[in-house]
Amino acid sequence: xxxxxxxxxxxxxxxxxxxxxxxxxxxxxxxxxxxxxxxxxxxxxxxxxxxxxxxxxxxxxxxxxxxxxxxxxxxxxxxxxxxxxxxxxxxxxxxxxxxxxxxxxxxxxxxxxxxxxxxxxxxxxxxxxxxxxxxxxxxxxxxxxxxxxxxxxxxxxxxxxxxxxxxxxxxxxxxxxxxxxxxxxxxxxxxxxxxxxxxxxxxxxxxxxxxxxxxxxxxxxxxxxxxxxxxxxxxxxxxxxxxxxxxxxx
Numbered sequence: 001x002x003x004x005x006x007x008x009x010x011x012x013x014x015x016x017x018x019x020x021x022x023x024x025x026x027x028x029x030x031x032x033x034x035x036x037x038x039x040x041x042x043x044x045x046x047x048x049x050x051x052x053x054x055x056x057x058x059x060x061x062x063x064x065x066x067x068x069x070x071x072x073x074x075x076x077x078x079x080x081x082x083x084x085x086x087x088x089x090x091x092x093x094x095x096x097x098x099x100x101x102x103x104x105x106x107x108x109x110x111x112x113x114x115x116x117x118x119x120x121x122x123x124x125x126x127x128x129x130x131x132x133x134x135x136x137x138x139x140x141x142x143x144x145x146x147x148x149x150x151x152x153x154x155x156x157x158x159x160x161x162x163x164x165x166x167x168x169x170x171x172x173x174x175x176x177x178x179x180x181x182x183x184x185x186x187x188x189x190x191x192x193x194x195x196x197x198x199x200x201x202x203x204x205x206x207x208x209x210x211x212x213x214x215x216x217x218x219x220x221x222x223x224x225x226x227x228x229x230x231x232x233x234x235x236x237x238x239x240x241x242x243x244x245x246x247x248x249x250x
Contacts, residue, residue, distance in 0.1 A: 003027040004086040009093025011036035013190040017223030023052040032059040061093045061119035067126040085132040091120045091139045098151040109154045116158040134177040143186040147249045170239035179238035186245025188217040212247025
């Protein structure tokens with residue numbers, strides 16, 4: 001039976017790449033976007049060109065009150081695909097804030113924790129009745145939970161919370177055969193923080209010098225790793241933090 005994956009924040013960057021790689025491995029995708037509807041619809045078209053089904057739904061993962069309505073939309077899509085559950089949840093949606101600890105505002109802190117922690121926790125909770133037994137959860141973390149970089153204290157703290165949360169998901173949902181893992185990317189060429197790694201040669205060179213494989217990462221270094229975790233052959237991997245960084249800061 002074809003799998004169905006929900007990938008949040010999949011209109012661009014790592015979420016888009018993850019959704020496309022899931023489709024390349026034969027899965028159908030429900031993807032979410034916050035503002036980028038046109039980009040999301042392009043991803044849907046790309047997935048259709050691969051011979052798989054996809055639909056894009058608007059969702060702000062920082063607004064927990066919107067989750068019940070989102071779940072009902074998912075339920076309707078599943079019914080139209082003649083399914084009553086989905087197989088994989090990839091919690092990717094998020095944003096970055098770069099501010100020194102002494103200068104971080106409460107609004108910045110709250111926005112990060114609303115999306116990366118509260119959003120991940122309560123969206124997963126809301127979708128659990130539709131996630132099949134034997135399903136998979138993959139939460140996005142960051143290489144910044146292992147090494148420190150000035151300016152990312154609040155962001156890294158939020159991602160650290162995601163990693164602990166994932167351990168509890170693995171423990172509490174294991175009786176249903178559901179696995180839960182975190183993917184922790186290193187420095188990647190995306191539009192994160194305005195594309196600073198991708199578009200600033202000095203930053204790119206500095207990060208490349210920290211990486212064993214000698215370059216910064218690309219989205220296509222991450223999406224296949226996530227998609228591979230969803231394959232039946234990885235059914236015994238759970239409660240793991242898997243860093244996909246090319247050997248950064250080792």
